[in-house]
Amino acid sequence: MSDAPIITLQDVDVLFEEKKQEVHAVDHVDLEVNRGEIYGIVGYSGAGKSTLVRLINRLQRPTSGTVTVLGDDMAKLSAKELRDKRHKIGMIFQHFNLMASRTIADNVAFPLRGTMPKDQIKSKVDELLELVGLSERAKAYPAELSGGQKQRVGIARALASDPEILISDEATSALDPKTTSSILTLLKSLNQKLGLTIVLITHQMEAVKQVCTRVAVMDAGKIIERGSLVDIFAHPQKQLTKDFIDTTIQLDATLTALKLQPAVQDLGPGNRLVRLTYVGDTTDQPLVATLYAEYGVSANILFGDIQSLQNTPFGNLIVVLTGAADQVEAALTYLKQNDVTVTDVDLEAVGGED
Ligand SMILES: Nc1ncnc2c1ncn2[C@@H]1O[C@H](COP(=O)(O)OP(=O)(O)OP(=O)(O)O)[C@@H](O)[C@H]1O
Ligand SMILES: [Mg+2]
Structure with a gap:
């Protein structure tokens, strides 16, 4: 055949x-x-x-x-x-x-x-x-x-x-x-x-x-x-594709709920609110521990979700990173090198339409 x-x-x-x-x-x-x-x-x-x-x-x-x-x-x-x-x-x-x-x-x-x-x-x-x-x-x-x-x-x-x-x-x-x-x-x-x-x-x-x-x-x-x-x-390359993927973790509802958390009420200059997304092996790595050990950057996890794409893990974390600005940058570079997608989260933009 x-x-x-x-x-x-x-x-x-x-x-x-x-x-x-x-x-x-x-x-x-x-x-x-x-x-x-x-x-x-x-x-x-x-x-x-x-x-x-x-x-x-x-x-x-x-x-x-x-x-x-x-x-x-x-x-x-x-x-x-x-x-x-x-x-x-x-x-x-x-x-x-x-x-x-x-x-x-x-x-x-x-x-x-x-x-x-x-x-x-x-x-x-x-x-x-x-x-x-x-x-x-x-x-x-x-x-x-x-x-x-x-x-x-x-x-x-x-x-x-x-x-x-x-x-x-x-x-x-x-x-x-x-x-x-x-x-x-x-x-x-x-x-x-x-x-x-x-x-x-x-x-x-x-x-x-x-x-x-x-x-x-x-x-x-x-x-x-x-x-x-x-x-x-x-x-995902296109915004529409990203939007469809975000529905699988109910991102809109998650961010709306996050807005109410004290941890994000007044993020100072040393803090950065980011979403970390990873597919596959990266999940096994102690990312958060490494951020602190190598860069002195602490990660306060506000939301964590792991799903299975038919046996391949798909993870999402929303974290507040805290540390010296250059160290935070270095930590983000480290994450990207490890195939973690990093997206800044703008809570101001959430629920703004209604
Ligand atoms: N027989 C038809 N005559 C004229 N226009 C049509 C016809 N069938 C579909 N269309 C138009 O073609 C476009 C695509 O329609 P289609 O039904 O393929 O979309 P869809 O993705 O299946 O939508 P839905 O999720 O609502 O089922 C629409 O603009 C629709 O109005
Ligand atoms: Mg149809």
């Missing part, structure tokens, strides 16, 4: 004409998704994420550019070839689109009608419900299920045709954090168990952090930044 990307977009544009207004929904996008990965596409509402993924199953045709999926140029497929191709591309959405008058089992069986004998459909449905942890609810109706369970039905239905690619368009956006996490865990296990390639569209960086191997950030139709999950968290 070749290791060519399973999905390739080459210089793709999508233009919409709306009341004489032109909307450049997808703007010169190149994208490669490899077999077996979970690729996250993050962006705010209107960025063009849904339009981008609809290109993959040709629900949307590009205005220009080429979309290649599983080795075929999507523009060149006949109607029958397109139908076959779409069986290889499952899709799940924020709204589960379940048929209210049919049982869970019938909802999952629906795309299988006519493709195999009835008893085979039944065992396939049993297998799919087992896979998503819903065997017990086969005879229930959608109205009797929680949001998370409904999404599990959506996933089982999307997997009915044994797709190689699953597109998830904001599939967890309507769910609470705990349910979101359980659905993401399910997607990750399907990725590992079935070798399923997943394209995960979301505005929640938290979701990306939990399951994606690579991520692209989209803004106004363009991919403005992309890379491995760890690289993006370690060295």
Whole structure:
């Protein structure tokens, strides 16, 4: 088997004409998704994420550019070839689109009608419900299920045709954090168990952090930044990317709370309020101890948080550094040399808009 990307977009544009207004929904996008990965596409509402993924199953045709999926140029497929191709591309959405008058089992069986004998459909449905942890609810109706369970039905239905690619368009956006996490865990296990390639569209960086191997950030139709999950968290280049990362530590709320702390009320000239961010090995180093031992700079930790980017630590500290000005500078240089990102924190700017 070749290791060519399973999905390739080459210089793709999508233009919409709306009341004489032109909307450049997808703007010169190149994208490669490899077999077996979970690729996250993050962006705010209107960025063009849904339009981008609809290109993959040709629900949307590009205005220009080429979309290649599983080795075929999507523009060149006949109607029958397109139908076959779409069986290889499952899709799940924020709204589960379940048929209210049919049982869970019938909802999952629906795309299988006519493709195999009835008893085979039944065992396939049993297998799919087992896979998503819903065997017990086969005879229930959608109205009797929680949001998370409904999404599990959506996933089982999307997997009915044994797709190689699953597109998830904001599939967890309507769910609470705990349910979101359980659905993401399910997607990750399907990725590992079935070798399923997943394209995960979301505005929640938290979701990306939990399951994606690579991520692209989209803004106004363009991919403005992309890379491995760890690289993006370690060295974000664009402000929008930084903002998305900051949501994972609830930075706004943290800084608002910090403003109330006596330690930051009147920072004198010998004090500097900074945020230290690190990804990976740096976490193991006794940074704070070194600052004092080597530079005589003390660090008063006001906030500390460590998360896991799928087994790579991602740490954030907000500290007041106290010491002689030149020693503080030297300490900051030492930190940067050790791959710690240092950002000055300006509490005056926090919550200024409301
Ligand atoms: N069929 C259409 N006709 C005209 N304009 C469209 C059409 N579909 C999308 N657009 C426009 O294209 C832009 C991108 O829309 P899209 O739905 O792809 O964004 P999105 O990132 O998925 O947003 P959301 O997070 O809200 O789902 C928007 O400005 C939208 O209004
Ligand atoms: Mg969308």
